[in-house]
Amino acid sequence: MSYFIDRRSNARHKSAVNRQRFLKRYQKHIKRAVEDSVNRRSITDMERGEKVSIPGRDISEPVFRHGKGGRRTVVSPGNREFAEGDRMRRPHGSGGGGGSGEGSASNQGEGVDEFAFTLSRDEFLSFIFDGLELPHLERKQLADMAERRPVRAGLSRQGVPARMNIVRSMREAQARRIAMRAPIKRALCDAQKALEEEERKDPVLRHPGRIRELREEIERLEKRLEAVPFIDTFDLRYNHLVDQPQPSNKAVMFCVMDVSGSMTQNHKDIAKRFFLLLYLFLERDYERVELVFIRHHTAAREVDEEAFFYSRETGGTIVSSALHLLDEIIEARYPPAQWNLYVAQASDGDNWDDDSVQCRQILSDALMPKLRYYAYVEITPHAHQALWEEYTRVQDCYPERFAMRQIVQAGDIYPVFRELFKSRQGGQEAHS
């Protein structure tokens, strides 16, 4: 006796709990692997999950079992040239005849050096950004909500064809047809009955006039019945949308980079990784993140990503040119009321001597009031210059929203990033 049960629609991910527990238990290991891979990975490559290996020793489940050594006899298949009494050197490693019990030779034992598995992209990112948070993430207050978004609000009789609700329209049409045809049908039925009665009468007693009358009546009713339209403008229903004010859920990230002669490809690479991390981070919190790339030497230009990272330029450095351009772009395209604005700037710290003061002024007066967050990374092993000094003063004015750090080599990126965005609530970091 057998019966079949189709379980395909049942919940998947029955093991999700166990999987989460595993990840939690080996958080430390996984974090280390993730950190390594963030620093190692090519830049365009952040968008997928990651293969993580944990030393098998660390996660094995120990049991009492026999180790190597002692005296044992092992039976194996596939003898070709051995004869009884043959003696030979012990083969290297435990392969071949090793292992006291096959079959049950556990797949979780010491034999496996590395336990490898794949983190999904989301898991990967949540490990990267674990314990980090965007400062001042409160959405734009509803009061200054300039952004509106259409929201479904029932049905209406007026609308554009594109929004027609077919199902509802057809239902209305059917109801109308039933309603309009019912009295006609009833009258038609009566007329037909009367006609039948009339025709059943003895030919002598028939009333030809009445018959003709009835026939005409029937014909007229049938025509009327047919004239009831299948669908009428009256039936049409449209999805009704109303505009509702929305807290802004989009962000724009400005990447500002110095491309003067002193910035090598290596510098740019480091900067790019930093930008990328920030981008991924923003993407987790905002529905939409736009990128604006501004590069500058003595003059600033808005460019596309390719040109931003790979084209080469030389010349001196005037940082304020980029800040001016930044301000212009914000004014023109990204009203702060609707956008959450983030700026990440990377430079090697060089600047035209008199320019740094100007930079501070633009930042303090024009830019900072509009921005959510400004992160400046200086990629240099050398001592700081005027720009850093001036920026330090900006930071004093906006300690919450202006951050600056120094990066010496690629390995510093992730730690610096973590430091910049460390969760302010503390606590969270403590147990991880």
Next chain:
Amino acid sequence: MSTSYKPIHDEDFLGQGSDWSFDDLEHYEREIARIAAEFRLETYPNQIEIITSEQMMDAYSSIGMPVGYSHWSFGKQFLSVEQAYKRGQMGLAYELVINSDPCIAYLMEENTLMMQILVMAHACHGHNSFFKGNYLFRAWTDASAIVDYLVFARRYVSECEERHGVEAVEQLLDACHALQNQGVDRYKRPSAISAEEEARRQQEREGYLQQQINTLWSTIPQLRAADARNVDGEAQGLGQRPRYPSEPQENLLYFIEKNAPLLAPWQREIVRIVRKLAQYFYPQRQTQVMNEGWATFWHYNIMHRLYDEQLIDEGVMLEFLQSHTAVVAQPGFDSPWYNGINPYALGFAMFSDIQRICTAPTEEDRAWFPEMAGSDWLETVHFAMRNFKDESFIQQFLSPRVMRDMKLFALLDDDQDDMVEISAIHDDRGYKRIREALSLQYSLGHREPDIQVWAANIHGDRSLVLRHERTQRRPLDDAFSPVMHYLHQLWGFPIVLEVVENGEVVDRHDWPQTGG
């Protein structure tokens, strides 16, 4: 592979192509059941579940149990299965079946029709009849209660997690899992009980157990510190008073459940759950070769019968043969694919050979198996299936022919000798010795170290003394020290592991480690 001839009957159902429908499945299940009944395969009712590959991975990571408590180790299992599957290193097993009544088997929706038929023959009739017929399963497991018990276990564990925190429960489970293999009664048969009863009895037990433990430990006369130090850890010192337990105990988890001084009642219950499940899987660990061999032997016969009756066509048959051949392939010891003896291959070869010996015995067979040669083959394979486990099955039925076919040889590996020696090969002088060695190789008692509770020092420092009966100087794997650590967590007081060979204590390990 399409065929031009038209079969005489059941055209609609003729297995062709790889798509399947529920009607197909039901039809073939009926046919297979009919053929299985002719072969006298008695089964529990089958509950055949169609699942997706993801669900299969879930099922896999919980060893096929339909419900299980949560633990990270199952997550680890899941991740490694997923990794291997996605990389194409392994196909998901097409048979996952659990010993329950009704017997639950899984069919993956991605499988071809041939695979579904094969799985039904293999799992729903092969394994199922083994579960119902083999003496170990009959004596040690209660197929009708297991699913209920799993439900109880899951609920209980999650309640404990709520009350005492996930971490505390996880720690305890880690420790219990480490001792799982030492958590079975090898000789004493457990009584089967159902889940409701279990839940009711659990309440009573909590109160009673704790009481008992208190009495055990409260009779300890207060020793002065100096005396305690004298007795401390010295095995000889124990001899002065009657030892507790009076007989060595093989079931460590049972001993801990009943005697560990510091465990809370809920902790004892969890120890018990792990122990019960270990006991449930114990027969499976002892009948790998037989179980797989039996199922493979029957799917092979049933598929051939289906083909003979023209219920499946050549295309399906060829696909089946290809799959079957892969399952019973046995790479040689020096092959890169060698991963021990393939239980499917050995078991299938042995059951097929029993059939051959019964129906077409040679002179050699008559000499080796005088009673079997020429007897009713169906009777004989059933007899073999019912009354043996791997160890005794090999001892009893491994024929010279199979040894020759598989080219078995025995290698003596002694760490006191620089060289290894071929101690027997598949020839007249070697058959018996190979059979002996292979049988030993499948004996759990030989495969796993023999570790028993020797004494609980209830008069002194409450240390627990274990004894490892070492044979042939085979040492414990280094993993023993983390296991000692777990034991220490459970017991709460020092653990001593004595290694005994030929009646003499040859080594001694302490946990926590004392003095450098």
